Amino acid sequence: MxxxxxxxxxxxxxxxxxxxxxxxxxxxxxxxxxxxxxxxDGFKISTGPYLQTNFGNSMSVLWITSKNSSSWVEYGEAPDKLDQKAYGKSELGLKPAERLNCIKLENLKPATTYYYKIVSKEIKDFQPYKLTYGETISGSTESFLNPDLAKDEVSFVMLNDIHDRPKSIAHLLNLDKGSKSDFIFFNGDIFDYQTDEQQIVEHMLQPCVDYFAKNTPFLYVRGNHETRGKFAREFPAYFDHVGHAAFSLGPVRFVILDSGEDKDDTHPVYAGIVDFDKYREEQAKWLENEIKRKEFRNAAFRVVLMHIPPRYSGDGHGAIHCTDLFEPIMNRGKVDLVLSGHTHQYKVHEPAKNLNNYAIVIGGGPKEGTRTLTKIKATGKQLQVSMLDDSGKEVGTYVVSKK
Incomplete structure (x- = not known):
């Protein structure tokens, strides 16, 4: 029974x-x-809040409601004084009125803790000349630290190749429990493919909310598996950013590259509706400009994060294209370290003469015994990498000293 x-x-x-x-x-x-x-159950917050940022003295607060709503964030520098309010970005003069909420808090003070609360007002009926509101709901008051971009030290951890095993997120992060990270980085293939919203929420967003994401931001770049499935085109709407980007924090200039799919664009499984070669070529042009920027050139360390490593990942079309496009630019730019995943075999590759002039650290996964947590800490003098397997054993290390 x-x-x-x-x-x-x-x-x-x-x-x-x-x-x-x-x-x-x-x-x-x-x-x-x-x-x-x-x-x-009526109108409710389905999941969230969860934080993302580009470390430009701003913080994006995201959450999902069960029905369309008018939403905002109340925030301030004290938990009992949320005296500022922010709304989602207007498009053509129209504020958002939907279920997926992404609200950016801007012009934040460096090295300051902020307190915030998400608020959503249900839209019960939306007629051309009459909008009817329903219940207003809010989350609990949460907090985050907006870091000083010129701080002396930066630390973060990397997870990769989870492949729809949501329990791995908490398990791996528990290996570093008690430590303080500036952010969590997800380096692709957190899913096998994109099916629907429920998968995104249950297999990533909610585990992150439960463990850290209300108070510590995460960054995310797609892996090749996030490009697959019927929901792949809707997938980016659940995040503030999942593509290429660059930012500075402390002594490090970070560059994120979206390595795309490892298959050829003409592969039958894509039925002629992808163009990853052009996308990677556009990123290569962007990277050429990035390595000329003073923020890149003057950084104590230059770190690239990309799912498919620029070498040591087989002879698939996407992998070779990444090598051909990105490796020469990264060599010219004097990149210090590349952090990747994709191969499912954790490995630290030392710089190789006449090939990659930088180390390539590849995280493992996704099965028990091969999963890894990669910890990175950088000061103005040294950048340290420590890779742990899922038992907590250190299985790889690398150190870069400032030149």
Whole structure:
């Protein structure tokens, strides 16, 4: 009898949506039971808030509501004084009125802790000349530190190649529990392919919210698997940014590259609707300009983060294209370190004469025994890399001293 009830509950849960997030992962029987009334729960915050940033004295606050809404963030420098308010970016004079919320708090003070609260007002009916609001809901007051961009030291951890194993996120981050990271970096292939919103929420967003993302931002670049599936084109809407970018924090200039798919654009599985070669070529032009910038040239260390490594990743078309396009530019730019994933075999590759003049550190995954957490810490004098396997054993190290 109980088994039949659980089967019915499971079917109801799948129909009802994803709102229970991490609860379903931690206690599936309780989550399934609770989901019976999911259709009657009304307007709610489905997941979030979660933070992303480009470290330009701004912080993006993201969350998802169960229905379309007018949303904003109340924030300030004290938990009992949220005296500032921010809305999502207007497009053609229209403020957002939807379920996916991304609101950027700008002009923040360096080295300052901010407190914030998300607020959403349900849009019950949207007529041409009459909009009817429903319930207003808000999250709890959370906090984050806006760092001083000129700080003396920066530290972060990298996860890669999770491949739809959401429990790996907490497991790997627990290996560094108690340490303070400026950000968490997801270096691609967190999913096998993109199916729907529920997958994105349950397999990444909610585990991040549960563990760290309300208070510590994450950065994310696509892997080749995030380019696949029927939801791949909707996927970026759930993040502030998942493509190439560059920013400075402390002694490091960071460059993020989107290495795209490892298959040829003409591969039958893509049916003629992708153009990753052109996309990588556009990024190569952008990278040429980036290495000429004073922020890049004057940095104590220059670190590139990209899913498919620019070497040592086989003879697939995408991998070779990355080598041909990016390696010469990174050599000219005197890159110090590249952090990658993709191969599922963790390895530290030393600089190789007449090939890559920089070290390439590749994280492992996704199965138990091959998963890794890569820890990076940089001061003005030294950059240190320590890679741990999922038992906590150090399986790779690398040190770069300032030249």
């Amino acid at each position: 109980k088994e039949n009830l659980l089967k019915e509950n499971r079917r109801a849960f799948l129909k009802g949506g994803f709102a229970l997030g991490g609860l379903a992962l931690l206690n599936p029987e309780k989550a399934l039971s609770s989901s019976l009334n999911i259709q009657d």
